[in-house]
Amino acid sequence: MNNTISIDPTSLSLRQLHGYLLAAVAPRPIALVSSVNKQGQINLSPFSYFNVFSANPPVMIFSPARRGTDNTVKHTYENVNEVSEVVVNVVNHTIIEQVSLASSEYPREVNEFIKSGLTQVRSEQVIPPRVGESPVAFECIIDRVIPLGNQAGAGNLVIAKVVLIHVHEKYLDQDGELLTENLDLVGRMGGSWYVRATGDALFKLPKPGKTLGLGVDGLPDSIKRSEVLTGSSLARIASMDKFPTLEAISEWKKEPRINQCLKGSNARVKLHQLAQELIIKDQISAGFKTLMVADELE
Secondary structure: OOOOOOOOHHHOOHHHHHHHHHHHOOOEEOEEEEEEOOOOOEEEEEEOOEEEEEEOOEEEEEOOOOOOOOOOOOHHHHHHHHOOEEEEEEOEHHHHHHHHHHOOOOOOOOOHHHHHOOOEEOOOOOOOOEEOOOOEEEEEEEEEEEEOOOOOOOOEEEEEEEEEEEEOHHHEOOOOOEOHHHHOEEEEOOOOOEEEEOHHHOOOOOOOOOOOOOOHHHOOHHHHOOOOOOHHHHHHHHOOOOOOOHHHHHHHOOOHHHHHHHOOOOHHHHHHHHHHHHHHOOOHHHHHHHHHHHHOOO
16 A cells, blocks of 8 residues: 555645645536526536436536635626526537636626627526537526535535436437437546546446445455456456356366466466456456466465
8 A cells, every 4th residue: 555644624725625625526527507697697607516416306516616715706606596597508528618718707797608609598497598519408496505604615505406408419329318428528627637538538337236246355365365456356356246166167277278377387377367357358257267266276
């Protein structure tokens, strides 16, 4: 294990604490929120203190925090306390530059749709307009607003219930499901960093099945103390719900790759290396059997 330091958050300046929180808790999805005040003035602003928190009812929460510099509140916060409706527009790579521009501290009377060049589209069930270029937009009614403090940097939780969803058809498959690989979403990192959810940044990980896995503690010591297997590989093996049968292991020994590993010295290490390669290729059962062959050499 690498050495770590422990930090009391009260010992940090607001700027330092903000940096630790935002760099470590990432990537964060971005809500591009459109809102209006009681005079009908439109505001468009992005927030990365944001996520979905419930499916039934469908609820999203975002937080227009107090400014760390002067403890003032954002126009979005003022607006939702006047008109309890918003549209949460999803941000992808196509519009990220315009979204960044919309984050500028324009005066309250300025419409960021116009400044950013994003298309203002009339909503159907709420007053604020939605962003035409956004791949998915959620019309929402504000359930409540919860201030977390009155000091600089304090968040204000805006709990929004989704009442209507708009989705561009090009992001849907033939079954009407959203295509993750096509959405090209953008996440917020620390400082000026962002991340793009596309290409090699995307990967699939099988969810544990209904049957409980063996767990790392249920594996033989020869596997747990392997100098070859990574923690991720151990977890993949430990997700299996049962050991390979003796018959399956015996049959597996006939594999040319296994015979090659058993020749000469360091057979156990070579078997573990082969198992690691198989696990990386998602051949978990074959990897498990290879490790059990190695276990017989103990």
